[in-house]
Amino acid sequence: MDLLGRLVAERLAPALGQNVVVENRGGAGGILGADAVAKGDKDGTMLGLIGVTTLAAFPFMTNRLPFDPVR
Numbered sequence: 001m002d003l004l005g006r007l008v009a010e011r012l013a014p015a016l017g018q019n020v021v022v023e024n025r026g027g028a029g030g031i032l033g034a035d036a037v038a039k040g041d042k043d044g045t046m047l048g049l050i051g052v053t054t055l056a057a058f059p060f061m062t063n064r065l066p067f068d069p070v071r
Contacts, residue, residue, distance in 0.1 A: 005049050029061055030054045038067035 002024055009020035025033030030050055037048030058069045 001049050001051065008047075008049070029057075031058060031061070031065065034058070034069070035066045038071075 002022070005022045005024075009022050013020040025036050027033075034048065034050055034055065037046055040046040055069055058065055
């Protein structure tokens, strides 16, 4: 996902006319990064990249997710 994120950022920055920062958030099998995106500002400035299989597995990894993966 890191390489994909960097490729997207490289193309997105000129289109938006501003810098695009790639910030990897590791830990808890991707839950921490997904939680940061779910709880981030809803102003359109944050983009989360995560594999669909990882997202689908979250409910089976723990019964106390800090966010709703369906929403």
